[in-house]
Amino acid sequence: MPKFNSISISGYHMQEAGANQALELAFTLADGQEYVKTAMAKGLSVDDFAPRLSFFWAIGMNFYLEIAKMRAARLLWTRIMKGFGATHPKSLMLRTHCQTSGWSLTAQDPYNNVVRTTIEAMAAVFGGTQSLHTNSLDEAIALPTEFSSRIARNTQLIIQEETHITSVVDPWAGSYMMEKLTQDMADKAWEIIEEVNAQGGMIKAVDSGWAKLKIEASAAEKQARIDSGQDVIVGVNKYKLAKEDPIDILDVDNVKVRDGQIARLKKIKDTRNAEAVQSALAALTQAAETGEGNLLDLAIKAVRLRATVGEVSDALEAVFGRHRADTHKVSGVYAAAYDSAEGWAKLQGEIAAFGDEQGRRPRVMIAKLGQDGHDRGAKVVATAFADLGFDVDIGPLFQTPEECARQAIENDVHAVGISTLAAGHKTLVPAIIAELKKQGADDIIVFVGGVIPAQDYGFLMDAGVKGIYGPGTPIPASAKSVLDAIKLQVAGVAA
Numbered sequence: 505m506p507k508f509n510s511i512s513i514s515g516y517h518m519q520e521a522g523a524n525q526a527l528e529l530a531f532t533l534a535d536g537q538e539y540v541k542t543a544m545a546k547g548l549s550v551d552d553f554a555p556r557l558s559f560f561w562a563i564g565m566n567f568y569l570e571i572a573k574m575r576a577a578r579l580l581w582t583r584i585m586k587g588f589g590a591t592h593p594k595s596l597m598l599r600t601h602c603q604t605s606g607w608s609l610t611a612q613d614p615y616n617n618v619v620r621t622t623i624e625a626m627a628a629v630f631g632g633t634q635s636l637h638t639n640s641l642d643e644a645i646a647l648p649t650e651f652s653s654r655i656a657r658n659t660q661l662i663i664q665e666e667t668h669i670t671s672v673v674d675p676w677a678g679s680y681m682m683e684k685l686t687q688d689m690a691d692k693a694w695e696i697i698e699e700v701n702a703q704g705g706m707i708k709a710v711d712s713g714w715a716k717l718k719i720e721a722s723a724a725e726k727q728a729r730i731d732s733g734q735d736v737i738v739g740v741n742k743y744k745l746a747k748e749d750p751i752d753i754l755d756v757d758n759v760k761v762r763d764g765q766i767a768r769l770k771k772i773k774d775t776r777n778a779e780a781v782q783s784a785l786a787a788l789t790q791a792a793e794t795g796e797g798n799l800l801d802l803a804i805k806a807v808r809l810r811a812t813v814g815e816v817s818d819a820l821e822a823v824f825g826r827h828r829a830d831t832h833k834v835s836g837v838y839a840a841a842y843d844s845a846e847g848w849a850k851l852q853g854e855i856a857a858f859g860d861e862q863g864r865r866p867r868v869m870i871a872k873l874g875q876d877g878h879d880r881g882a883k884v885v886a887t888a889f890a891d892l893g894f895d896v897d898i899g900p901l902f903q904t905p906e907e908c909a910r911q912a913i914e915n916d917v918h919a920v921g922i923s924t925l926a927a928g929h930k931t932l933v934p935a936i937i938a939e940l941k942k943q944g945a946d947d948i949i950v951f952v953g954g955v956i957p958a959q960d961y962g963f964l965m966d967a968g969v970k971g972i973y974g975p976g977t978p979i980p981a982s983a984k985s986v987l988d989a990i991k992l993q994v995a996g997v998a999a
Contacts, residue, residue: 508556510539510543511557512559513536513559513560514535514559515528515531515532515535515560515561515562516560516561517562518531518532518719519562519605520607521719521720521723521878521879521880521883522719522722522724522726522880522884523718523719523723524722524726525564525566525569525570525572526573526689526693527696527719527722528561528573529573529576529577529689529693530692530693530695530700531696531700531706532559532561533581533584533693534697534700534701534705534709535706536557536581536584537584537705537706538705538706538707539557540554540557540584540585540588541588550585550588550590551590551591551592554585554588554590554592554594555592555594555595555597557599558599558600558601559577559598559599559600560600560601561573561574561577561600561601561602561603561628562602562603562604562605563604563625563627563631564605564607564608564624565608565620565623565624567623567626567627568681568682568685569685569689570624570627570628570631571630571631571685572686574628574631574633575674575676575682575686575689576686576687576689576690577598577600578597578598578632579686579690580694581596582597582598599634600634600635601633601634601636601637602633602636603637603638604620604621604625604628604636604637604638605620605624606639606643606644607880608620608624609621609643609644609975610740610975610976611645611974611975612739612976613738613744613745614642614644614645616738617639617640617641617643618659621639621640621641621656625659625660625663626663629663629669629670630669630675630676632674638659638660639656640655640656641655642754645753645955645958646754646927646955646957649752651752700715713832716829716830717832717834720833721834723883724834724837724838724841724883724884725837725840725841727838727888727979728838728841728888729841729842731842731979732842740976741976741978748958750958750959753957756927758927758928758930758931759930759931769812772810773810776809777809780809781809781810781811784802784805784806784809784811785806785815785816785818787802787806788803788806788819788820789820792819792820792823792824803816806819828900829900829901833883833887833898835890837891838887838891839891839892842888842980847980848892848980851892851980851983851987852892852893854987855892855893855894856893858991859893864895865893865894866894866895866919866986866990867894867895867896867897867915867916867919868889868894868895868896868897868919868920868921869896869899869908869915869920870882870885870896870899870921870923871898871899871903871912871920871922871923871936872922872924873903873904873905873908873928873932873933873935874902874926875902875926875928877901877902879901881923881925883898884979885921885923885982886898888979888983889979889983889986892980892983894983897911897917899911905935905936905939908920908939909936909943912940912945913943913944913945918948918949918990919950919951919970919990920948920949921950921951921953921986922936922950922951923952923953923954924953924956925954925955926955929954929956930960930963933950933964933967933969934967934968936950937967947993947997949970949990949993950968950970951970951973951982951986951989952964952971952972952973953973953974953982954974954975956972971985971986971989973985
């Protein structure tokens with residue numbers, strides 16, 4: 505299949521999770537190395553598949569560094585591919601897609617996000633992207649509306665059609681500053697790649713948890729600089745509006761969508777040839793077990809018979825197992841960047857005093873529910889709360905409300921914090937509250953943080969949520985609020 509695009513090698517999710525530009529660059533190229541090694545180990549010639557590999561980067565608000573990152577990426581990928589013996593010109597090229605940062609968008613004064621997205625889009629174009637995704641102004645609040653999507657789309661069209669920016673291949677070539685930044689970026693990323701290689705490659709770096717902790721440390725440090733005011737976010741920690749006017753948002757009925765999808769799945773399962781599906785899934789499991797056969801081909805055959813993605817995953821999991829990321833958190837990074845700010849020591853003292861009075865420190869569990877895999881906020885909150893003196897447990901990704909409630913009860917926590925970024929809060933948060941009550945633990949309080957429209961706050965509070973912390977809430981402020989809620993709950997239970 506000469507035109508088969510086998511994989512898009514992604515760094516976007518790493519920057520969104522907290523990686524700086526050098527980490528995103530290094531880890532993404534190290535992933536690329538791993539894919540090439542695996543394909544060659546299967547007997548493929550590098551020049552037969554490498555021309556169709558592609559990449560996917562996040563583009564954040566550090567304008568110059570993002571351009572330098574993409575220029576350095578092409579330099580390093582050529583070096584890597586030559587090391588594999590590639591000679592085809594297209595094997596040595598790095599073709600790429602870019603998406604403007606979702607994490608850089610703010611819920612406060614959201615029309616500022618039009619400017620942010622425009623600046624990030626220009627950095628991607630200056631950096632030489634082949635294709636581009638521009639985010640909408642309201643994505644830190646809810647799913648985008650047609651209005652905001654049109655602005656995002658037109659941002660690209662204006663850059664492409666009106667500015668002449670795309671008329672020059674590399675307008676930054678020869679700039680002393682940009683050439684120096686590019687070389688510095690390449691050198692730093694190469695240093696990290698060599699660290700990865702010394703561990704035996706990216707699979708081992710992921711499996712050990714090392715790569716994840718590097719990203720989380722970078723995220724915690726950045727968040728502390730924002731919360732302490734060292735890094736300015738316009739409309740969030742500086743130049744704040746005295747009054748925020750609500751904006752129109754896309755309101756999705758989660759329950760209706762979920763019920764509709766379940767009904768569709770039931771209909772498919774009732775009308776398909778169940779015997780043929782089971783036979784196709786068994787063939788998939790057998791191929792995974794024996795190593796004989798083509799898993800992609802067998803998966804396609806199964807889904808053509810109307811097997812679901814979940815069933816295909818289960819058929820493979822029976823042999824391969826499922827990766828469970830470690831739930832260790834970095835420590836001291838947030839505190840090191842923040843603790844000079846006013847109020848830090850006072851809050852630590854209050855938390856310590858609670859521990860003295862109650863015989864144990866306030867204990868919270870930070871959880872993700874459903875299929876929301878965006879855990880930057882959860883990990884940063886967990887790190888900062890722990891640095892302040894809370895005992896902190898972290899739930900694994902993709903928990904059900906039942907699993908989350910069970911873990912919270914087993915760990916004897918005072919509170920569960922739900923981090924939500926995928927618009928499932930109106931379904932999943934009431935479900936965890938109901939599940940805690942069902943399991944006899946309605947004394948555990950629930951708080952929520954993340955992308956939640958202000959219009960939904962009342963619904964969540966009526967459901968029993970004790971605190972809601974939207975994007976841009978300084979973590980020490982949310983920690984103080986959670987501590988006060990725990991104190992009230994403990995006092996109420998004691999009474």
